[in-house]
Amino acid sequence: MNKQIRINYIESFGTQDGPGVRMVVFTQGCLLKCLYCQNPDTIPIQGGTEMSWEEIFDKAMRQKEYFGTRGGITISGGEPLLHAEALLPLFKAIKEAGYTTALDTNGFVWNHHVEDLLEYTDFILLDIKHINPHTHKKLTGVQLSPILEFAHKASQLNKRIWLRYVLVPGWNDSDEDLHEWARFGASIKGVERVEILPYHTLGVPKYAEMGQEYLLSDVKTPTPDLKNKTKQIFEEEGLKNIVVK
């Protein structure tokens, strides 16, 4: 087994990706190609820097006093589940040390390594980017059904789930899509929190640096009214603990 994990970037004191203070590890490689991806440099499977799980663990332990009782490590990406096998000993060690583990995932990968990793995962931050299969394919390049299936499986494993919705004006902000997304979310047992992440353009300069065209250049960030409407619809459909970031 290759114990190396390809890392794009490590954020030492993250407070946005899971409970408490966390070390957030952005892994390299993703099977999706979201039109609005703000970290397009994490998409290529090759790239980044190779680290062993022990190196990541040691780095986390050097800042453990900041974790408190709720904090720990979040593996984000890119797509962390592509590294499930190599991440397993890291998650085991983090939990043994008394800290929490989280995955920030698009839910598109499922295999027995993922299943093993979920056993040692406290929080799953699951992005479901669109509820309409046709538009989901246009927006992300992949099918929706494996992602919904992932949500069901994580729920059956009694995982603590935070659902995330990147709100993109003109793409996934119709009343119909919002109601349907929220109905699906409300049907998933174990959802503790729902985060509405307003679309932003901070990563757009990376496209030019990479010599790629940014295809959503005409999309504006959501207005306060749209954010309020989204939250209201989510509440109407029975979702609880909704946070607009």
Ligand code: SF4
């Ligand atoms: S899933 Fe995340 S990392 Fe992958 S393309 Fe989409 S936004 Fe980018």
